[in-house]
Amino acid sequence: MDGTPYLLDGANWAWSSPGSIPHLLLSHLGYTGLSVLVGFVIAFPIGLLIGHTGKGSFLAINAGNAGRSLPTLGLLSLLVVYMSSQGFLPVLIALVVLVIPPILTSTYAGLRSVDPNAVDAARGMGMSSSQVLFRVELPMALPVVFGGVRAAVLQVVATATVAAYVGLSGLGRLLVDGLALNDYGRMVAGAVVVAVLAVVLDLLLGLVQRYVVSPGITGRGLSRARGTRSVAESGAVPEPELVTSKGTS
Structure with missing residues (x-):
């Protein structure tokens, strides 16, 4: 049940x-990025x-409730049967349906x-x-909007593994192939890689949010101003004797 041997095997x-992990990872990132982009273009406006x-407003509220209760794998199966296709289009539609509610509701909220x-x-x-x-509403709403985008990315990263159920690539192959081969180490390795990828993407989005959102909105600018004012009020300045002694030594 330990996925360490599989992860440490250089051949993988x-x-x-x-079928190596880097190729599966790139495919997974491609599915995630395209789904989030399409969902954002639809939901954000x-x-x-x-x-x-x-x-x-009822649309945003009902969309959020529907997104939480909709089974992605069941929707994907229905789309595959209805469209008579096992390509990427059914997977894209299923993932976009998952992306829309958090972005729509967070933008509205x-x-x-x-x-x-x-x-x-x-x-x-x-x-x-x-x-x-x-110039006013959107800049002040950016922290909440970013929260919705981050939630959507995390959901899609975890759910994009369903692409493997219709024969596509991605990190879901480790789970599906591991289950078919009774290779539980491969399955655990796939789950670990997906979890690490989700954490890394969330940290990167948090870093982007830090530099995109105005410091006045997040309170960073206020805390810096308070820190500068407290230093000035305390009169904490270098002593002339110390500066002179350092300069003459």
């Missing part, structure tokens, strides 16, 4: 082997519209959580509706 990491206008006083002040300054949306 060889680029020359089509709808979330902006609903959140900005306040109309159609982020915009609705913006301080109404800030929106009123922006309108009082003569900003148009689109300017209020993209």
Whole structure:
């Protein structure tokens, strides 16, 4: 049941082997990236519209509830039967359906959580509706929006293994092939690689969020200002005697 021997076997990491872990990892990342991109293109504008206008909120709420209860493997099986295809298209549709709810609901929730006083002040300054949306509401809602994107990525990384059930590549091959061969070490190795990939992607997205979201929104700028002010108020400056002695030594 230990996947360490499989992970430490150099043959499983060889680029020359089509079924090696690097090849499966790249395929898995491809499925994840394309699904999140398509889902984001669909859900983000709808979330902006609903959140900005306040109309159609039931759509965002019901989409979130449906996304949590929808069985991806069952949907994939239904799509394969209905479309008479075992290619990537049924997998893409199933994963996009999984991506849409968290991004849609987080975008809507982020915009609705913006301080109404800030929106009123922006309108009082003569900003148009689109300017209020993209220059006030969206920047202030970015932390919540990023939370939805990160949740969607984690869900897709874990669920993209279903691609192996229709004969495609990806890290799911380690699970499916391991089950077929009674190779539990391979299955454990596949689960470990998927988990590590999810953690790494979440950390990378967190790093991107740190530099994209304004420090004034996250509170980093305020904490720095408070730290600078406290240092200035304490009068903690280098003593002239120490500076002089260092310079003459």
